[in-house]
Amino acid sequence: MTLPRTAWVALTIARKDALAELRGKHATTSTLFFAAVVLLLFGFALGPDTRRLQEAAPGLLWLAIVFAGLLAVGRLHLIETDDGALEQLALYPIDRRAIYAGKAVSGLAAMLILGIVLLGVVAILYGIDLAGAWPALVLTLGLGCIGFAAVGTFYAGVTVRMRAREVMLPLLMLPVIAPLLLAAVKATAAALGGDPFGELAAWLQLLAGYDIIMIIAAAATYGFLLEE
Amino acid sequence: MPQTTIYVAPRLSGAPDNSLPAVSTLELARLFGRSAALAGVSLRVETGRIVGLLGANGAGKTTLLRILATAIRPSFGSAQVDGLDVARDGDVVRSRIAYLSHANGLYDDLTAAENLRFAARLLDVPSPEVEPRIRAALADVGLRLAADQRVSGFSAGMRKRLALGRLLLSPHSVVLLDEPHAALDEEGMRLVDELIGRWREAGITVVVASHAIDRLAPLLDGSVRLDAGLIAAIEGDGVSHNTAPNPFVTPVTLGAAR
Amino acid sequence: MKTRVLGIIGLLAVIAAAIFGLFVVPPDANQGDAQRIMYVHVASAWLAYLSFGVTALAGLLYLWKRDLRFDAVALAGAEVGVMFTAFAIWGGMMWGKPVWGTFWQWEDPRLTTTALLLALYVGYLLLRHLTDDPMRRATRAAIVGIVAAIDIPIVHFSVIWWRGLHQTATFADPTKILHPSAPGLFVLALMGMLTAFTLVWGYLMIRRYQLARIAWQIEEHGRLGRITAARRAAVERAAPPPPSAAPGVVDGRVEEAGS
Numbered sequence: 001m002t003l004p005r006t007a008w009v010a011l012t013i014a015r016k017d018a019l020a021e022l023r024g025k026h027a028t029t030s031t032l033f034f035a036a037v038v039l040l041l042f043g044f045a046l047g048p049d050t051r052r053l054q055e056a057a058p059g060l061l062w063l064a065i066v067f068a069g070l071l072a073v074g075r076l077h078l079i080e081t082d083d084g085a086l087e088q089l090a091l092y093p094i095d096r097r098a099i100y101a102g103k104a105v106s107g108l109a110a111m112l113i114l115g116i117v118l119l120g121v122v123a124i125l126y127g128i129d130l131a132g133a134w135p136a137l138v139l140t141l142g143l144g145c146i147g148f149a150a151v152g153t154f155y156a157g158v159t160v161r162m163r164a165r166e167v168m169l170p171l172l173m174l175p176v177i178a179p180l181l182l183a184a185v186k187a188t189a190a191a192l193g194g195d196p197f198g199e200l201a202a203w204l205q206l207l208a209g210y211d212i213i214m215i216i217a218a219a220a221t222y223g224f225l226l227e228e
Numbered sequence: 229m230p231q232t233t234i235y236v237a238p239r240l241s242g243a244p245d246n247s248l249p250a251v252s253t254l255e256l257a258r259l260f261g262r263s264a265a266l267a268g269v270s271l272r273v274e275t276g277r278i279v280g281l282l283g284a285n286g287a288g289k290t291t292l293l294r295i296l297a298t299a300i301r302p303s304f305g306s307a308q309v310d311g312l313d314v315a316r317d318g319d320v321v322r323s324r325i326a327y328l329s330h331a332n333g334l335y336d337d338l339t340a341a342e343n344l345r346f347a348a349r350l351l352d353v354p355s356p357e358v359e360p361r362i363r364a365a366l367a368d369v370g371l372r373l374a375a376d377q378r379v380s381g382f383s384a385g386m387r388k389r390l391a392l393g394r395l396l397l398s399p400h401s402v403v404l405l406d407e408p409h410a411a412l413d414e415e416g417m418r419l420v421d422e423l424i425g426r427w428r429e430a431g432i433t434v435v436v437a438s439h440a441i442d443r444l445a446p447l448l449d450g451s452v453r454l455d456a457g458l459i460a461a462i463e464g465d466g467v468s469h470n471t472a473p474n475p476f477v478t479p480v481t482l483g484a485a486r
Numbered sequence: 487m488k489t490r491v492l493g494i495i496g497l498l499a500v501i502a503a504a505i506f507g508l509f510v511v512p513p514d515a516n517q518g519d520a521q522r523i524m525y526v527h528v529a530s531a532w533l534a535y536l537s538f539g540v541t542a543l544a545g546l547l548y549l550w551k552r553d554l555r556f557d558a559v560a561l562a563g564a565e566v567g568v569m570f571t572a573f574a575i576w577g578g579m580m581w582g583k584p585v586w587g588t589f590w591q592w593e594d595p596r597l598t599t600t601a602l603l604l605a606l607y608v609g610y611l612l613l614r615h616l617t618d619d620p621m622r623r624a625t626r627a628a629i630v631g632i633v634a635a636i637d638i639p640i641v642h643f644s645v646i647w648w649r650g651l652h653q654t655a656t657f658a659d660p661t662k663i664l665h666p667s668a669p670g671l672f673v674l675a676l677m678g679m680l681t682a683f684t685l686v687w688g689y690l691m692i693r694r695y696q697l698a699r700i701a702w703q704i705e706e707h708g709r710l711g712r713i714t715a716a717r718r719a720a721v722e723r724a725a726p727p728p729p730s731a732a733p734g735v736v737d738g739r740v741e742e743a744g745s
Contacts, residue, residue: 005352008349009349009350012346012349012350013350016335016338016342016346019337019338019342020335020336020337020338021337023337023338023378024336024337024380079335082335082336083331083332083333083334083335083336083387084329084330084331084332084333085331085333085334085335087299087329087331087333088329088331088333089333089350090299091297091298091299091322091325091327092322092347092350092351093319093322093323093351093352094350094352154633158613158626158629158630162613162616162617163616164616168609168612168613168616171605171609171612172609172610172613172630174605175602175603175605175606175609175637175641176606176633176634176637178602178641178644179637179640179641179643179644179645182644182645182648183644183647186648202647203647206643206644206647209640210640210644213636213640214633214636214637217632217633217636218633221549221629221632221633222629224549224625224628224629225625225626225629227298227300227301227318227625257713259619259709259712259713260619263712264709264712264713267712267713268713301621303621303709457713
């Protein structure tokens with residue numbers, strides 16, 4: 001199968017997910033509210049000292065994105081198992097990497113929405129001034145969400161037909177995304193603080209490198225899951 | 229009732245007509261955890277024939293169809309569709325078979341037409357043909373009026389019809405049907421019978437697993453009865469025990485366990 | 487038998503290296519006796535990485551050859567690796583307490599990396615445990631093992647940056663604060679322990695692999711037994727008591743294979 005066709009099939013799958021999401025479950029909305037409540041609870045746990053919250057804000061933001069993202073990528077695979085759709089998907093004469101890519105793209109869309117809204121929530125709740133940090137923040141969010149969607153889609157595929165998948169998805173995935181979390185938090189902190197040590201570029205490079213390596217590894221191995 | 233065209237996958241180059249069996253298995257076995265769903269089935273189905281797969285629940289009918297459809301790998305033995313090994317040439321096999329499984333593989337939040345449109349795109353139906361084929365397929369399975377309704381509101385029978393409609397979108401050479409009559413009303417069952425007849429006319433091989441033997445019998449060339457993962461009986465034409473030595477596999481030796 | 491000899495040699499080597507490291511090498515100028523933990527700590531960490539490398543490689547080979555023996559190697563690597571990882575963390579903490587004053591030192595990239603490593607492979611073992619079908623288990627484990635191994639260097643790299651990029655590190659690289667009184671003897675003791683541990687590792691790997699194969703054979707024997715039983719039952723149904731009766735509609739080769 002040619003590359004354009006693979007890409008087109010992937011987009012078809014992603015578009016189907018988006019359509020189902022807009023139509024039906026509005027699951028992203030509920031995931032968003034869940035993450036917002038988590039951010040509120042962080043405030044209770046660390047507040048009421050606003051300065052302490054502001055210092056911890058990059059870490060709290062990314063923890064909220066990680067928790068919400070786990071739910072989002074897990075659910076995107078679950079909708080494929082309702083009526084045996086994942087098996088059906090595996091039986092089309094298509095490149096199996098396209099199935100991975102399609103689910104990863106819809107995962108990325110969900111993650112980007114989550115990331116942008118949660119950034120706003122953090123700014124409001126913890127009183128953080130985002131002005132001036134926009135380009136760096138957008139880049140960080142984008143790279144972080146790409147990596148999360150790439151890894152999350154892979155592990156969602158591993159666990160979707162497993163017993164205890166609700167536990168196994170985070171258990172398998174969280175150690176793997178540790179470098180992503182670390183780099184994203186550092187980059188966010190650097191962006192918000194005006195990058196006094198000039199380390200922002202290094203963290204963004206680490207994020208980009210992580211994304212590329214993980215996308216290749218996951219895309220190359222995901223297909224084996226479908227021929228059990 | 230309107231009649232869509234039945235699309236037939238072209239013969240593989242180098243394969244002279246009908247000399248190659250549409251389906252052949254050798255010592256095919258599949259184990260799930262502690263039980264043997266298939267315990268060594270060697271079967272040969274001739275091209276263009278309609279063959280029934282009979283047997284009680286748990287006899288191995290679904291497992292056999294799933295292996296032929298490349299949904300699962302065999303534990304032992306081999307299986308070929310149009311001369312292509314299901315484990316090795318899965319990609320090509322998938323482009324030649326149509327498989328109706330127990331699960332319909334539909335998306336609840338999409339309409340009937342959207343479900344078929346999604347399938348048509350993944351089946352690589354040429355874009356100008358997509359809409360006409362969807363309309364024709366929906367009309368064929370009696371869902372023309374429900375085209376723009378969401379599948380979540382469909383009854384089990386309507387879902388089955390829609391899944392059948394998906395089989396009509398693209399060319400195939402082998403059709404595998406797992407309990408096509410299940411959940412369907414009288415009209416729906418007639419529809420299945422009619423489709424099988426049309427596949428026969430088009431020269432497509434059909435392997436159909438069913439409990440509705442009386443209903444199916446007049447449509448069949450031959451039948452295989454499975455029992456506990458083994459062939460219990462073979463009747464009629466078009467299907468036989470496969471005794472052809474297969475150079476690609478070593479059959480399992482089962483003498484040791486006594 | 488050969489495996490047992492390897493085990494005995496490994497055990498003796500560990501005892502010899504321990505005696506050498508504990509009594510022959512003089513204490514470290516800075517850290518005193520605490521530095522002696524380094525011998526087992528470094529050896530454990532090295533073997534943990536080696537084990538996980540073996541697991542990833544065996545996973546690749548399984549996906550290529552579809553031979554369940556590679557899956558047994560992967561399992562051996564992961565289990566032995568988890569054991570050495572836990573040992574390395576324990577050693578690191580025991581060393582950190584007298585030297586740094588805390589069991590857990592976030593500034594140390596090695597300790598943090600190793601903790602993540604433990605989490606990665608405990609997850610891997612649980613995944614195996616939760617999948618019943620041997621082929622499915624082998625496939626899932628193989629790809630998760632490969633992706634985990636790819637992740638290890640990134641984790642290590644990122645944690646080093648994490649410590650290095652913001653200049654608040656109060657502790658330098660642990661190897662640079664070692665001041666062995668007799669450098670030659672220290673290196674000799676370290677190398678000796680490394681060799682001894684590697685011998686024990688080899689023994690454990692072989693034994694774990696053999697155990698996995700035996701377990702698999704028992705399982706497999708049961709499977710083939712079930713197939714045979716199914717075939718025999720079919721033959722008996724078709725041709726009741728007198729065993730010499732014609733097989734009738736039953737596939738003739740069934741009887742042949744079952745006898």
